[in-house]
Amino acid sequence: MAKKKDNPNYKIVAENRRARYDYAIQSDLECGVQLMGSEVKSLRENSANIAESYAAVEEGELWLVNSYIAPYDPGRTFGHDDRRRRKLLVSRKELSDLWNATQRKGMTLVPLVMYFNDRGIAKIKIGVAQGKKLHDKRETSAQRDWNRQKQRLLKEHG
Numbered sequence: 001m002a003k004k005k006d007n008p009n010y011k012i013v014a015e016n017r018r019a020r021y022d023y024a025i026q027s028d029l030e031c032g033v034q035l036m037g038s039e040v041k042s043l044r045e046n047s048a049n050i051a052e053s054y055a056a057v058e059e060g061e062l063w064l065v066n067s068y069i070a071p072y073d074p075g076r077t078f079g080h081d082d083r084r085r086r087k088l089l090v091s092r093k094e095l096s097d098l099w100n101a102t103q104r105k106g107m108t109l110v111p112l113v114m115y116f117n118d119r120g121i122a123k124i125k126i127g128v129a130q131g132k133k134l135h136d137k138r139e140t141s142a143q144r145d146w147n148r149q150k151q152r153l154l155k156e157h158g
Contacts, residue, residue: 009120014048015113021140023110023129029098031055032089033064033114033122036080038072043122045072048114055088055109055126057099062088064111064124088124101128 019025035043042048047070055064064086071079090098101107112125132140 007118009116010118012113012115013043013046013122014050016050016053016111018051019110019112019127019129021137022132023108023127024132024136025110025112025127025129026101026107028112028125028127029090029094031062031124031126033124034087034089035069035122038078038080039069039086040122041074042069042072042080043114043116045070050111050114050124053111055098055111057095057102057109060095062090062095062098062109064088067111067114088126098126098128106130 049068050064053064053067055062057063066083067086068082069080071082098109102109107128107130110127110129112127114122114124117123
């Protein structure tokens with residue numbers, strides 16, 4: 001994602017920071033999001049949260065469930081429901097791959113980051129993930145602490 005920082009249209013709106021701690025991400029996929037006008041305007045003001053949300057394949061469609069986009073105050077007459085289910089746009093092949101991963105292999109679909117791409121279109125990156133056990137989380141935390149300490153030691157002696 002670092003290569004897109006120079007583009008004025010590229011902007012991260014919401015990020016799920018706990019996803020990589022709680023889940024082992026196997027692969028990720030960029031999806032379009034079907035939004036209302038007031039939702040897009042609210043996203044441009046950085047008022048969204050995808051931390052408690054998840055994606056699910058239901059009746060041949062991919063849905064983003066329990067994501068929060070704050071109501072847009074100037075557009076409250078024709079506003080939107082802040083926690084409504086939003087349809088995610090993927091190709092049929094990608095949809096069948098996601099369905100196979102969730103139904104057969106026991107994976108979960110976790111939203112990682114919501115952003116506007118270089119063309120200014122709202123996108124969401126979905127990770128195909130497997131939940132970590134408690135000992136895996138401890139191991140991840142210990143590894144992160146060791147890497148931090150190692151960098152500190154290299155900085156002092158280097």
